[in-house]
Amino acid sequence: MSPPHTSLPGTAPTGSQVTVISGGVGAARFLAGLIGAIDHGLIDGLDQAGNVTAVVNTGDDCVLHGLAISPDLDTVTYTLAGAIDPERGWGLVDETWRAMRSLERYVRVRPPESAAAPQWFNLGDQDLATHFYRTARLSEGATLTDVTDEIRRAWGVGIRILPMSDQRLSTIVTIADPDGGTMDVAFQDYFVRLRHAVPVHGVRFDGAAQLSAPAREALGSASTVVIAPSNPIVSIGPIRSLSGVDSLLAARRDSVVAISPIVGGAALKGPADRMMTELGQDASVVGVARLYAPIASVLVIDPIDEHLAADVEAAGMRCVVTPSVMSSPDVARELASVTLRSSG
């Protein structure tokens, strides 16, 4: 067991490839930091964004108004294009909401049993074009992998962005219902409509989706695989649920590095901390280490959690300590740089 340290020696091999297992906002910020680090020459052997691949969760995908919505894919693309709204962390900057606001009159006439005209999931007017394009291309028979690459190019993003699968996998959250029982809801119902303010009894993934061939290749052949600081259960979980992913990662565990999305016992964003507690896990870097130990050898944690480093190592992961709250591009860049150097 090596001691925790803030900086690591070692050089990634020339021509190395990095694959980042990604959710939405946290992963997008990490990826932006990684590109910044590459651009600043901070990562030996990685000299262009084209050597980076993001394998992105699509368990949150949904259909609204007949449109195919892929929230995590879009958050990654928009963030790396520099077009994300910096306040919200999702959606486009300088966005307007005329279409959404115009749904109001229909809410008043829809039958009680109808869920049409949902206003709880905001789609900005500019953002709609992305969903229009994806929906039309999918209906023409294109794969989500194809369309995602087209959208990435449309935004001038240099890294490869791959959906985890070309088939639908739906993250289903079991929550308490008003009668004291439980009920299953789709992820966006839990996350957006209910504002993740209800206790979670369980999470499962519905569908016969398979890891896409390009995603499998990216996870298998990369010199380093990074698990981004995303929700371990509902962002990384769907990707891990695909057949073969955990065994593929376990087989190359020495070159898989994870970044804890839990800092000081709290999720940086979203409900990861509560969700881990509700599902009987420890909402701490130690709980994260227990989840990732089978598939990753290193856990990057924030200095605020340094006192837990020995427990992380006891859980089976080598521990690297570096500031991981990506409050500025500098921090994100340094986090990416340290993460990449910590591998192998």
Added chain:
Amino acid sequence: MSPPHTSLPGTAPTGSQVTVISGGVGAARFLAGLIGAIDHGLIDGLDQAGNVTAVVNTGDDCVLHGLAISPDLDTVTYTLAGAIDPERGWGLVDETWRAMRSLERYVRVRPPESAAAPQWFNLGDQDLATHFYRTARLSEGATLTDVTDEIRRAWGVGIRILPMSDQRLSTIVTIADPDGGTMDVAFQDYFVRLRHAVPVHGVRFDGAAQLSAPAREALGSASTVVIAPSNPIVSIGPIRSLSGVDSLLAARRDSVVAISPIVGGAALKGPADRMMTELGQDASVVGVARLYAPIASVLVIDPIDEHLAADVEAAGMRCVVTPSVMSSPDVARELASVTLRSSG
């Protein structure tokens, strides 16, 4: 054969119902005039908008970006709601086009064979909510008749608005292709994308649609049926193509009144004049009379065409002359009033 006249005696029976066979802009303006005439007490026996039913063409309906678009239904609804853009005659007033403009970046990356991200069919940001609602309700299993009524109520429109059918019927236009042959295109391709600037070799209606039961009832039981001043071939034509419509109208021909959409040999709007000529018909009130004589007994024409009144009557329709260019609400109101009084 009675002589042409500008004003007719006679009173519609109390509690009478009027059904208007409708396309888009011209029909919408006529319906607005009819409501105005009712509100001004100009039509005996018709005391509320609720006694008026529009049976509307859906042959122009299309799916764009995955959204169900019903141009004529929306034009009628928006016009009667006072929300139509008065300059364009379609779409909502104070509209913005952020979603459409944002498609531009996708046009640049779509594969050559793809028709995704069409920019030739403008959908305004506010207008999108209508298509979102219709698409979502149809996917929930609602009929187009149900959804159209919900949309009508959302806009506070007092008349009944019925799609001609709950099934898809597609107006297909055969046009010249660049190689000297012909090709078939969907109506909106001809009308909007190609700006109806290409010669038409033929028009047909594809699909196994049936006149809806409420539309059949509205056409059968109304005291008067009006054929609105819409394109006889591609707006009224799809409705007439449905099984039973022509025979139903022929059986009650004496109480069916048509308004000529051709005034002074030209269409008030759109390509009706050229299309009639290209299809071997006379682009005049006489040509219109020949098309409608089997199903309607009266043709309302503008004073500019009064010299053709005898020819209209020779074609088998009684002729009523009154200003029919609806350049103001007053004219539309008077046109509706004269039209209703000309029946039976």
